[in-house]
Amino acid sequence: MLQDHKKMAKNNFENIGILGGSFDPPHRGHLYVSKKSIKLLKLKKVIWAITKKNPLKKSPFFSFSFRRKLCQEVIKDQKKIQLKHYEDKIKSKTSIALIKFLKKRFKHNIYFIIGSDNLINFHKWKNYKELLKLCILVVFSRKGFDTKAKKSVIMRHLKGKNIKFFKNLKIDISSTQLRSKIINGSKKN
Numbered sequence: 532m533l534q535d536h537k538k539m540a541k542n543n544f545e546n547i548g549i550l551g552g553s554f555d556p557p558h559r560g561h562l563y564v565s566k567k568s569i570k571l572l573k574l575k576k577v578i579w580a581i582t583k584k585n586p587l588k589k590s591p592f593f594s595f596s597f598r599r600k601l602c603q604e605v606i607k608d609q610k611k612i613q614l615k616h617y618e619d620k621i622k623s624k625t626s627i628a629l630i631k632f633l634k635k636r637f638k639h640n641i642y643f644i645i646g647s648d649n650l651i652n653f654h655k656w657k658n659y660k661e662l663l664k665l666c667i668l669v670v671f672s673r674k675g676f677d678t679k680a681k682k683s684v685i686m687r688h689l690k691g692k693n694i695k696f697f698k699n700l701k702i703d704i705s706s707t708q709l710r711s712k713i714i715n716g717s718k719k720n
Contacts, residue, residue, distance in 0.1 A: 548577035550644045555591040557602045564671045565612050576611045586624050627658040630665050641666035646673040647680035654684035668694045
């Protein structure tokens with residue numbers, strides 16, 4: 532992975548991170564991985580690519596407009612984190628369509644940021660092999676998911692290439708937990 536990362540850094544393209552998702556709702560874990568990615572990978576920026584609905588998940592709990600508003604609130608003081616919505620423009624909800632769109636329009640090295648929970652089923656994503664050729668996969672450890680993630684189809688497929696796994700920076704919050712807290716009257720996180 533380090534060779535691929537160094538090769539990308541030398542091609543004079545801007546290094547950007549993409550953190551995609553429904554952000555249902557956004558939380559400090561999203562902000563944490565974004566800030567850590569900027570610092571550790573020397574990214575110019577991280578784009579929060581918000582989707583109306585994740586194709587692999589149930590319908591979002593909160594409305595799109597509310598989730599967008601919450602995201603803007605969470606990142607309001609972060610100059611290197613931007614919120615974008617692309618699916619109407621690219622006519623797709625898929626990550627591969629987004630990455631192809633960004634690669635075609637801009638000269639970027641793309642670091643695609645996910646949690647280890649998403650790595651487990653990454654092989655179910657549309658055109659995942661092509662996606663892995665177009666960007667560096669950045670995986671942040673999620674409590675309770677690392678063992679399965681490290682045995683995943685993707686880890687076997689990549690064999691340590693084109694992937695950066697941050698295992699000592701565990702994220703211990705999820706949108707599911709946060710939705711439950713909001714429903715039950717507590718907004719902490």
